[in-house]
Amino acid sequence: MSENLLDIKDLNIFFKSDKNPEPIHAVRDLSFSLKQGEMLGVVGESGSGKSITNLALMGILGDGAIVKARECSFNGRELLSLKEREWQKVRGGEIAMIFQDPMTALNPFLTVEFQIVETILAHLNISKSEAKNKAIELLLQVGITSPKDRLKSYPFELSGGMAQRVMIAMAISTGPKLLIADEPTTALDVTIQKQILTLIKSLQEKNNMSVILVTHDLGVVSEFSERVQVMYAGELVETGNTSDLIKNPHHPYTFGLLSSRPGAVERLAKTPLASIAGIVPAFHQRPVGCQFNPRCVHVQEDCKKGSIPIERGVRCLHPMMEALS
Amino acid sequence: MRDLSKEILSVDALHKTYDIKKLFRPTLKLKALSDINFHLDKKETLGIVGESGCGKSTLAKVLTKLEPRTLGEINLQGIKYDEISSHDFHSKIQMVFQDPYQSLNPRKKALDIIADPLRINTNTSANETRDLVMAMMKKVGLREEFALRYPHHFSGGQRQRLGIARALMLRPEILILDEPVSALDVSIQAQVLNLLLELQEEFKLSYIFISHDLEVVQHMSDRILVMYLGRVVEYGSRDQIFNNPLHPYTKILLESAPKTHREKSNQAITVKGELPSALNLPKGCAFEPRCPFAKPGCKESIPLLEIKQGREVACFEAH
């Protein structure tokens, strides 16, 4: 048995649809692993496959999806061979997830108390009053100051930041080994974002929990996660230590992403930003060869055919060597 | 500091109050904007920064007359807002919206979306309109053959270009940009920001750039207005605000914004709690309940904007 909590090798996700006879290849040869207690940042734009991967890990992708992998083991168990009932135990128990929009993830007609207690009872074998005490304890843990009052609230009475705290409380209620945070702060203001991310970070360290932090914002990752992987059009394009990757990106996409942010390099205000031309290709118009080749400024002939392997953390035949300045 | 000959827009003591009517309950007053003062120079970009609920979107609506103001005066090129004919108004001030999916009519072709401002406001012939539309599409980086497509054929970035083209058709002098890139993917944001910079140069535009993304605002703006709960808390030049913020809220905002390239600061100041309800504002400084530097005096009265170190700040404790 390996020491990794999560080991994924060559994960491929396809979607069937009525309109296209060819299944859509949404995630391609994705391999990564996660140690117990480690935080991994996943950065990608829309269509990068980052959210689909998470849903596949939770086993909630729906009927049209085909998930294949050479290995997809979590805590020594092969996830893809689990039966639905076993998966239900893992989901919400050992792997928990929080979403971008906490308001829609909470049921608007039920109190916070009902929803937390229900989650606890579903996974832990304790009495209702114990569950309620645990709920209060959890709300305190996630920084809610008057937990008894909050338990009686309905979701619409909570602010966005408060609702996300409640979601986190629910997620950690069963003592998960892995927390998947899918854009947990995109809908929140920056001051609240900082509070929530700090909270997730502290819970990770305190509970020795692994966290996958999905975001489109490299800034978020750079401050909170030691390790990062960048995804583009369903592929992992670059992975590594966050500060190294940000200082010295090798994949042209990572380079472009970083240098297109106004604050990335010292530059005069109101001067043109470096930008990546074109758009992320749609699922059914994915190019042959390197997925980034139509937009890449360093593209060469060999980029346009075959599949590109990952070498030293970069999926690029002609990685960039100069540092971002 | 103010040079009236350069000024294109000035806002004096602007207030906006919404009445919240509820059955069987007294009408509540929601102060969305309180005592807003600022001015905008020609060819300048004024950045407006603040979190949700600070009133920046309300400000955009009031400036574009989508919502009436409650009190105060707005002058456009020295003429009072109420005295400008609606035709003149529309051809002077236009807006680019945040959501490129909602701001384009899904049942209209790109050509019609861009051409309608001309068709409604001018007597341009059909052929000439077409030519002008094509020229504008080219300017904003859309290919001519896209003219007959519907919005759902366009990507988010292209839709935002369409929205910009539409706003520019009447050749306005002021463009209000309400979070113009926050709905776009990171790699697309830079494209649109570059386009906005080019267009500002070419059409001599003045921008009011509303955003919650501080790095973007810093890059785009000449001067910056920081808002909190309907009030201006700090108002100064880009360098003043970003290099030497005085108001605690500005400091915290800058501190909280995730940055890719920053030495991790040791003295992390984080803000306590969340935004108080706008229906029930504190008696004193609105930021006092969350402020790490608050003194007892802050609860007593609302700090007014005063000039400190060359910019306006509304804080008793800033010096």
Add this chain to the structure above:
Amino acid sequence: MKIFFSELFFELKKNCGAMIGIVFIIFSLFIAFLAPLIAPHNPTEVFADALRLPPSFISGGKAGFFFGTDDIGRDLLSRLIYGSRISLSVGFSVVVISLISGTFLGVVSGYYGGMIDRLIMRLTDLIMSLPSILFAIVIVAVLGPGITNAIVAVSVVAVPNFIRIIRAQVMVEKNRQYVQAAKLFGAGNARIMFIEILPNCMAPLIVQASLGFSDGILNVAALGFLGLGAQAPMSEWGTMLSDARSYIESSPWMVTLPGICILLTVLSFNLLGDGLRDALDPRLKKQN
């Protein structure tokens, strides 16, 4: 718009019921248009020697009168064929009248809100608080019996459905940013209501129009049955049903055949309406 309809048809093709409905509707349109060519006899021509003949394929029937004859010796098949003209045009008129007035009132009501909205909504509540056929009877009683008045009455009854559907949709659409953008370049209220907003409310309207068609046919037939709609010798299905009801035991075909015609026509429009709803709903969700 063209793409809209071609996509719509693509979705519809997958729906078996809707396709059956469409085929039958096209079939009846065909018959209605070509009635003078298809019908073997003049629908009002009386054959004094052929009273209440059973259909020709039953013993006692006579060749030349395929579906038999009625109590005063008119050819039933010809009357049914001509009846389809009346029913379809009645359905069409009802839908056109109620669609146009309902859409107008609904858009105005949803867009302006306030007093106008309250006035229009209370009016629709009033109409909807009575059983629709009862209200139609009241209107016909005031205006006098006849096919035109029956159409007017049935249209009035159908209007509230359109108003409510359109109003709800307009209230959603009017808050979208594209409407604000239109205001910003100086579009007037009429333009915003009918050029910007209305095309985005088409989907539920199309469904309601299809269902309104069958409601219209059914209600006018009901009025005809009660003697308040089409008057003799017009070969309207409802009226035919009513004229034949005293012979239900001796000559059951006289009642059955017009009844089946009404059933099939109404059913096919309902099938189409349901199919349209299924086809348009995911599109609606995608847009939101």
